[in-house]
Amino acid sequence: MSLRTGSTGPTLDHVDSRALSLTEWVVLALVAETPTHGFAVSRLTGDTGPVGAIWQIRRPHVYRALDRLAHLSLVEQSGRQPGRGGPQRTVFAVTASGRAAVDDWLMRPVEHIRDIRTEFLIKLAVLERARTDPRPLLDAQAERIEPIVAALRKQRDEARGFEHAVISWRYETAEAALRLTQTARR
Known part of the structure; x- marks a missing residue:
């Protein structure tokens, strides 16, 4: 600002x-x-x-x-x-x-996967209340998440031990956020 x-x-x-x-x-x-x-x-x-x-x-x-x-x-x-x-x-x-x-x-x-549960869902709720098409936001959000999912997939495949569990959690969360951008279009 x-x-x-x-x-x-x-x-x-x-x-x-x-x-x-x-x-x-x-x-x-x-x-x-x-x-x-x-x-x-x-x-x-x-x-x-x-x-x-x-x-x-x-x-x-x-x-x-x-x-x-x-x-x-x-x-x-x-x-x-x-x-x-x-x-x-x-x-x-x-x-x-x-x-x-x-x-x-x-x-x-939103910039971070952790903000999908709050900020992103609030944006969708406000857009719905205003009867505004959310597709531009959904498309932009998917575009933001896709490289994160790809990077986490690579990290997960290379990780071992507890690090693998942590990266797997982050990957699954990011993948779920990406799926949300796709299912919310319906």
Whole structure:
């Protein structure tokens, strides 16, 4: 992410995927669906929410993420709603730079196999919620995984002892991730 300071505070030229935490990306993606408030986002990311089934975000972390996203000009306050039995809720909307950042992030494959279970599945869930074709992401992810699978296969074939067990585990995990990119196209 490259930040520059303008007259209204920091602005973004580009958001690198590492500039935000996974929690912040998820919150940004959910706000990008429709203007909403933190309590609604926390319901979606709670243990019984559709996104929470993949990645749970506790309410205080949602509000902390919204504050940071607002500070980075990726979201902005767009109004208030009365709360049910509580204080008024601040509604946030995605900014143009926030929209561009989340659209780019959603189509960018994850770098590591370990992130398939979280970040990649979240991206698929958000794309489905938006009724957006996931094939560009699936294709890019498969392209990212294929050389990893090939390298791990070679390492596995050459490994011995406990190293063989570790490499075999990594290979099978990568192979399963590659199969997921193929079966998710259906």
